[in-house]
Amino acid sequence: MYTQLIDSHGRHIIKLRISVTDRCNFRCVYCMPEEDMAFLPKPEILTFEEIERLARIFVGLGIQKIRLTGGEPLVRRDLPRLVDQLSGIPGLRDLSMTTNGIGLVELAHPLRKAGLDRLNVSLDSLNPEKFMQLTRRDMLQKVLDGLQVAFDAGFSPIRINVVAMRGFTDDELVDFAQFARQHPYRIRFIEFMPLDADHNWEDSKYLPGKEILERIDTVYPLEIVEPKGAPEPATRYRFKDGLGEIGIIPTVSEPFCDSCNRIRLIADGHLRTCLFATRETDLKTPLRNGANDDELRRLIREAVHNKEQGHMINQVGFIRPNRSMSQIGG
């Protein structure tokens, strides 16, 4: 095992998100334009073998948890094969995935069999019309069916990520709380972030975590769940009557960058050390030009050493990344 990945702010980096594609079968308004999305040509995308080689190097450097993302990871053909390749890496403690859920009806069981440990499903509305309005796809029932199949396949607890947007999510906060109380799923509300392809984000358009908490607590009283283990972006709250829990990820209103422990490898082989990074490290070109593992380790350590202190949303000097959420993978 090589020295651990520690950045110049003393943060211990143990989590890696790997975006396996920039493509998606949804067109969520806060992420992608309706049409004319320019996707990466296939040769530009890391192969499964390249992803596996880089993942082995990252785990050797101290990465303990890997999360697969997209775009939508399940549109990448044969994904259970990649899960099988990664789940066998010695030293990898946890392999998870974030998906929009519509591929789970077909793939939840093969993914579980291949060694996937955990699932996060993005679901921003429980109302079919609003779901259609947001994703530009009439697929809410397919996502709900996918959740049930995933639960039957042994994934539990399944986390449901809800992007909380003012004027959109407000009237469903209690519905989502009820959903968490009636199903073995954990709802996590994520504040809307300035990563939408159309650059429509404004400070007034996100629902602050505090407000979400207050509005649910008045109907279903909540109490905090004391955090254990490595820092997590979500603050968890259980319903006082014991019927489930919710989580809040206050990226904009209460940034948690001081305890950030993650980096991102995106589909074209660039390493991003922050969701809001404005610079990246290209690992694909040296890898395809025959670089050995030591050279790749040196590039990774250097990038991590220079990891950004945090995002600067709502601060002077904040620069929007030149990549949208679908190109970064959240």
Ligand code: SF4
């Ligand atoms: S904004 Fe960047 S530094 Fe802050 S938590 Fe997210 S990835 Fe980490």
